[in-house]
Amino acid sequence: MMKSLNAALLVLAFSATLFGGVPELWSKERLGVPGNGKILYNKLKCNYCHKINGDGGDVGPDLTAIGAKAKGVEWHIKTLTDPRSTHPRHPTPHMPKFDKLTDKMLLDLASYLESLK
Numbered sequence: 283m284m285k286s287l288n289a290a291l292l293v294l295a296f297s298a299t300l301f302g303g304v305p306e307l308w309s310k311e312r313l314g315v316p317g318n319g320k321i322l323y324n325k326l327k328c329n330y331c332h333k334i335n336g337d338g339g340d341v342g343p344d345l346t347a348i349g350a351k352a353k354g355v356e357w358h359i360k361t362l363t364d365p366r367s368t369h370p371r372h373p374t375p376h377m378p379k380f381d382k383l384t385d386k387m388l389l390d391l392a393s394y395l396e397s398l399k
């Protein structure tokens with residue numbers, strides 16, 4: 283009885299790390315859709331703080347060619363969910379944490395950003 287409960291808990295914990303954790307979220311098999319990411323970018327008002335091709339605000343860095351930096355999808359997901367983790371030296375972080383988005387939304391946003399070159 284105890285044994286099967288432990289086994290069930292183990293399976294649960296394992297799937298939580300597989301499917302729930304941010305760093306494990308991305309893999310070569312799970313790519314986002316840049317077109318959906320672009321829609322999300324507009325919906326979430328990222329342009330309030332960021333410029334793409336001259337369009338948007340000045341609070342954050344210009345993202346026109348962010349994809350050319352080839353940071354990778356995982357870096358973008360980290361930046362979105364916890365900007366401080368990828369920008370530790372920024373004196374006053376202004377980027378809000380987008381940590382309530384679904385995995386799919388994060389993947390789509392990240393692949394959109396990677397496509398900006």
Ligand code: HEC
Binds near residue numbers: 327
């Ligand atoms: C309230 C302003 C604000 C909003 C809204 C915002 N950001 Fe940011 N963003 C920043 C700032 C400021 C930085 C610089 C790092 C920091 O201070 O956290 C940044 C950094 C970034 C970076 C890293 C750029 C680089 O060159 O290092 C990316 C990518 C990014 N934001 C994407 C987004 C996306 C996508 C959204 C919408 C989901 C978004 N941001 C919404 C202010 C904002």
